[in-house]
Amino acid sequence: MELLTKAPKGTVDVAPGAAEKWQAVEAVLKSEAELNGFGEIRTPVFEHTELFLRGVGDTTDVVEKQMYTFTDKGGRSVTLRPEGTAGAVRAMLENGLYNAGYPVKLYYLTSCYRYEKPQAGRLRELHQFGVEMFGAAEPAADVQVIALALSAFKRLGLADVGLQLNSIGCPACRKEYHKALQEYFTAYKDQLCETCLSRLDRNPMRILDCKSPVCQGIAAGAPKITDYLCGDCKAHFAKVQEYLTALGVAYEIDPGLVRGLDYYTRTVFEFPSKTLGFALGGGGRYDGLVEEMGGKPTPGLGFGLGLDRILMALDAQGAEFPGATRCEVYIAAMGEKAQQQAFVLMDKLHQCGVPADCDLCARGLKAQMKYADRIGAQYTMVLGDNELEAGKAELKNMRTGGKVELSIGEDFVDSYLTASTAQEGLAF
Numbered sequence: 001m002e003l004l005t006k007a008p009k010g011t012v013d014v015a016p017g018a019a020e021k022w023q024a025v026e027a028v029l030k031s032e033a034e035l036n037g038f039g040e041i042r043t044p045v046f047e048h049t050e051l052f053l054r055g056v057g058d059t060t061d062v063v064e065k066q067m068y069t070f071t072d073k074g075g076r077s078v079t080l081r082p083e084g085t086a087g088a089v090r091a092m093l094e095n096g097l098y099n100a101g102y103p104v105k106l107y108y109l110t111s112c113y114r115y116e117k118p119q120a121g122r123l124r125e126l127h128q129f130g131v132e133m134f135g136a137a138e139p140a141a142d143v144q145v146i147a148l149a150l151s152a153f154k155r156l157g158l159a160d161v162g163l164q165l166n167s168i169g170c171p172a173c174r175k176e177y178h179k180a181l182q183e184y185f186t187a188y189k190d191q192l193c194e195t196c197l198s199r200l201d202r203n204p205m206r207i208l209d210c211k212s213p214v215c216q217g218i219a220a221g222a223p224k225i226t227d228y229l230c231g232d233c234k235a236h237f238a239k240v241q242e243y244l245t246a247l248g249v250a251y252e253i254d255p256g257l258v259r260g261l262d263y264y265t266r267t268v269f270e271f272p273s274k275t276l277g278f279a280l281g282g283g284g285r286y287d288g289l290v291e292e293m294g295g296k297p298t299p300g301l302g303f304g305l306g307l308d309r310i311l312m313a314l315d316a317q318g319a320e321f322p323g324a325t326r327c328e329v330y331i332a333a334m335g336e337k338a339q340q341q342a343f344v345l346m347d348k349l350h351q352c353g354v355p356a357d358c359d360l361c362a363r364g365l366k367a368q369m370k371y372a373d374r375i376g377a378q379y380t381m382v383l384g385d386n387e388l389e390a391g392k393a394e395l396k397n398m399r400t401g402g403k404v405e406l407s408i409g410e411d412f413v414d415s416y417l418t419a420s421t422a423q424e425g426l427a428f
C-alpha cells in the first residue's frame, strides 16, 4: 500500500498554502525575464535520448549516472529532460525562431528529472527557471543574463546570494589545458575514482567537478584554466568583469568553477546561497552547442535557477507570503430550497469574480458557520425560509460583527457589491 500513498523518492507535492509561495516566486521570475525581453518557451518533458548525449555531453554525471531513460512502445529511446538548455536549442532550431532576428531570448519554468541521491537541495524531480539567449556574442550579453538573475534574487528578498565567476575558454585554448590536466592527473592515477579514471583521456576537465573528496583534494592542485586562455577569451572575460563593475555588481572569481555540463565555453557562473551552502543556480556561455546540434554556428548563453532551492532559501530566512483569498463570502443555508438558492447566488458571485462558497456536505448551520470561519470568509450570509420569502438577507462582516441587509433577488450582485465595498469604509 505504501506505493499508493507515498510519492516516489526525491519528489514533492506542492499543496494549497505552499502553492501560493511558488506562484509568488514564479511571478517575480517571469516578470524579470519579460522586463529583459525574454519570451516563454515550453518544450516536451521527454526528448530523444540522443539530444542530451550530444547536448549535455556523454562524460557528464548527468548523462552517465542520472538520466531517466527508457524505450517507448515504438522502440525509441527517450529521456525525461534532466535540464532545459538542450530542449530550448532544439526548439529554437526546429521552429526557426532565429528567423525573427538575433538575439533570440527565451525563458522557461519547468520540471527536470535527475536520478540523484535525494538530500537537502537535491531532488529527482526538480524545478528550474531558466533563460537562454542565442546570437549574442558580446560580453554585455553575459552580463545581462547575470544581472537578470541577481535582480530577481533581490526582488525576492534573497540577500545572501553571491556570484562566482570563471572563464573556461574555447576549444582552442582548452586543447593545451587538457594536455596539462592529463599530465597532472596521470601522476595521481592510482588515487582517482573509477569515473575520473575513465574521464582522464576523454574529458579531463570533468575530474575538476568530481564529488569524491579524494578527487577533490587532488583537483585542488590542478592547473587553472585561466592560465591557458587565448587572447580572445581573455579579452572577453575582462570585458565581462568591466561590465559587471559598471553595474556595481560584486563577484568572486573562482578558477576551479567548471560547471557540470559539457556545453560551456568562456564565461561560467554560479549563484551560491551562503545560508544553504549550495548554489541556487548557475549557467554560462555555450558558443558551440547550436552547431553541435545541427544548426549554423551561433553563440548561446543562459542560466538555470533551482526553484526548489529558491523556496528553501526563502523559507530559511522566514520570508512571508500573502495567502490567497479563497473565500470572500460564505452563503450558509437552512433547508433544501435555501440550499439551492445559496448555490445560485454563489454562482452569480463567481461570474462577477467574487470568491464565494456554500455548503456541499449537507452540514447543519452551526457546522457551516464553523467551516466559513476556518476558510477565512470575510462575510457570511444565512438563507432560510424567512429570507427567501422576504427576498432579503443579512450580510455579516466577520471581523467587526456588523450587518447590512441585502436583496437576494435580481439585483443581488449589485446589492452585494455596494454593501461589501461600503463595509470596508464604514465598518458597520
Ligand code: HAM
Pocket (backbone or CB within 6 Å): 082, 083, 084, 085, 114, 116, 121, 122, 123, 124, 126, 127, 128, 130, 131, 132, 260, 261, 279, 280, 281, 282, 283, 284, 301, 302, 303, 304, 305, 306, 307, 308, 309
Ligand atoms: P545546473 O547547474 O545543472 O545547470 O542546474 C541549475 C540549477 O538547478 C542548480 O544550480 C540547482 O539550483 C538546480 N538543481 C540542479 N539539480 C538539482 C537537484 N537534483 N535538485 C534540486 N535542484 C537542482 C543547468 O541545468 C543548465 N541547463 C543551466 C543553464 C542554462 N546553463 C545555460 N543555460
